[in-house]
Amino acid sequence: SQELEQSPQSLIVQEGKNLTINCTSSKTLYGLYWYKQKYGEGLIFLMMLQKGGEEKSHEKITAKLDEKKQQSSLHITASQPSHAGIYLCGAPQGGGYQKVTFGTGTKLQVIP
Amino acid sequence: DADVTQTPRNRITKTGKRIMLECSQTKGHDRMYWYRQDPGLGLRLIYYSFDVKDINKGEISDGYSVSRQAQAKFSLSLESAIPNQTALYFCATSDSDSQETQYFGPGTRLLVL
Numbered sequence: 615s616q617e618l619e620q621s622p623q624s625l626i627v628q629e630g631k632n633l634t635i636n637c638t639s640s641k642t643l644y645g646l647y648w649y650k651q652k653y654g655e656g657l658i659f660l661m662m663l664q665k666g667g668e669e670k671s672h673e674k675i676t677a678k679l680d681e682k683k684q685q686s687s688l689h690i691t692a693s694q695p696s697h698a699g700i701y702l703c704g705a706p707q708g709g710g711y712q713k714v715t716f717g718t719g720t721k722l723q724v725i726p
Numbered sequence: 727d728a729d730v731t732q733t734p735r736n737r738i739t740k741t742g743k744r745i746m747l748e749c750s751q752t753k754g755h756d757r758m759y760w761y762r763q764d765p766g767l768g769l770r771l772i773y774y775s776f777d778v779k780d781i782n783k784g785e786i787s788d789g790y791s792v793s794r795q796a797q798a799k800f801s802l803s804l805e806s807a808i809p810n811q812t813a814l815y816f817c818a819t820s821d822s823d824s825q826e827t828q829y830f831g832p833g834t835r836l837l838v839l
Binding site: 618623647649655656657658659662702704713714716717718719 | 730761766767768769770771774816818827828829830831832833
């Protein structure tokens with residue numbers, strides 16, 4: 615079965631600093647989702663990557679899927695307190711894009 | 727109004743009790759899922775349903791059962807709750823006609839004493 619490992623597990627940064635979260639898969643990815651979760655709340659979809667080398671941005675968050683499709687990175691530029699939360703990567707299983715395996719999450723705290 | 731709702735949002739119960747968590751969606755999606763989230767373990771799939779007559783076990787279905795009462799409703803039952811079922815439970819939906827992601831409810835926080 616596919617496993618997703620996220621690093622770091624937790625991160626504390628000063629407001630305004632940049633940061634990167636990584637998601638590494640044990641198998642080639644069909645695609646990769648990034649989600650954000652605020653404490654005690656559901657997951658909010660950020661973006662989906664499908665092609666090797668693909669890069670997408672949403673506001674100050676940029677995600678990239680490497681050429682080999684086994685690793686993705688999420689980069690936040692000029693972090694703000696509103697970026698705080700848990701970031702999870704998820705990989706659709708098989709070609710159906712319906713069953714998703716999730717990483718263990720990265721907890722981000724942004725200090726004002 | 728939220729597209730995916732879960733009730734209750736919080737529940738405290740005792741070992742051995744039967745409880746039901748409910749999920750409703752207004753997105754018109756045919757596929758629904760139940761996950762649990764534990765610290766350090768991420769989200770794990772309990773059950774999923776690709777339509778009203780299709781129910782499938784996920785990776786951790788032991789101790790749980792589900793019912794898909796209608797396309798919009800998917801409930802999760804703990805027949806005899808045990809303390810290690812204390813977790814945050816999420817319902818999610820998706821559309822079989824698209825490669826869109828799953829949409830999640832706000833979660834139910836369950837504590838089994």
